[in-house]
Amino acid sequence: MASEFKKKMFWRAVVAEFFAMSLFIFISIGSALGFQFPLAGNSTELTPKIAIQDNVKVSLAFGLAIATMAQSVGHISGAHLNPAVTLGLLLSCQISIFKAIMYIIAQTLGAVVATAILSGITSSLPGNSLGLNTLSNGINSGQGLGIEIIATLQLVLCVLATTDRRRNDVSGSAPLAIGLSVALGHLLAIDYTGCGINPARSFGSALIMNSFKDHWVFWVGPMIGGACAALIYDYILAPRSSNITDRMKVWTGGQVEEYDLDGDDINSRVEMKPK
Known part of the structure; x- marks a missing residue:
């Protein structure tokens, strides 16, 4: 931990997670709220067809926003931008415990700051929920938990696969x-x-809206999904040849190749660069 604490690149990475998370939240949730603003002279009702289009718009907004931020800061921090991704990489013995904690703190603070700014900008929007996650009618907490686990599992599995340094068959953009x-x-x-x-x-949305009903689902589900993805990928789909003792040393000291001797070489980051 001490070696990472002294590295400039480490703190740049933490700041990158905070900054990129703030932009990601502002862009994605802002896009999700945008279609709800009434337009002058437009009395169009929300039909099922429009609702479907809105789902696609929101999904693309989140996906494109995360891709843009990953491209922007991936070489600095790895662009986790998600505590579940950070946990997955921690269990995969690719980052230290200290880095994981600092990343999750930075990500959470970034989400809170961005949501607070959005709250001020969209204060005139009636019924503004700021993207608050809630279980739909007819969905209980157990079912919601299952949905979150599966949705997050496929995401973290994708992250682990596309950023695996052992691969030489990855083409295109991670x-x-x-x-x-x-x-x-x-x-x-x-x-x-x-x-x-x-x-x-x-x-971020729950804190600003002061609404934590079933909020545990949105932490437990993604964290279980991220953990399962790491274990499945590392021990079943693509087992690593390194000794488990050596791999676990990363939890206390980080990966040696992540930093040069002075901690200033930005090109030493390769987490988001597929071969």
């Missing part, structure tokens, strides 16, 4: 693939839970 996975998760879960595959994003 951030885009991850963005599409986020969009897919929203298309699956948005009608059931509002899609809470990002606990920090869910927390």
Whole structure:
């Protein structure tokens, strides 16, 4: 922990997580709220067809926003932008415990700040929920938990697969693939839970709205999904050859190759760069 604490690159990465998370939340939730603003002279009612289009719009907004932020800061922090992704990479022994804690704090603070700003900008919107995640009518907490687990599992599995340094067959853009996975998760879960595959994003809305009903679902579900994805990928689908003792050393000291001797080499980051 001490070695990471002293590295400039480490703190740049934490700041990158906060900044990118703030932009991600502002863009994605802002897009989700936009269609609800009444337009002058437009009395069109919300039909089922329009509702379907809105689901696609929101899903694409979240997916494209995460892809853009991943492309922007992936070489600095790895662009986790999600506590469930951070947990998955922690259990995969790719980051230290200290880094995971700091990332989750930065992500959560970024979500709260962005949601608070959105609250001020959209204060005139009637019935504004700021993207608050809630269980749909007819969906109980157990069912919602299952939806969140599956939606997050496929996301974290995608992150682990597309950023696996052992692969040489990955073509195209890893951030885009991850963005599409986020969009897919929203298309699956948005009608059931509002899609809470990002606990920090869910927390930001819940805190600003002061509404924590069933909020545990949006932490437990994604965290279980992220943990399961890491265990499935690392021990079943693509087992690693390194000794488990050596891998667990990463939890206390971080990965040596992540930093140069001075901690200033931005090109030493390779987490989001597929070979």
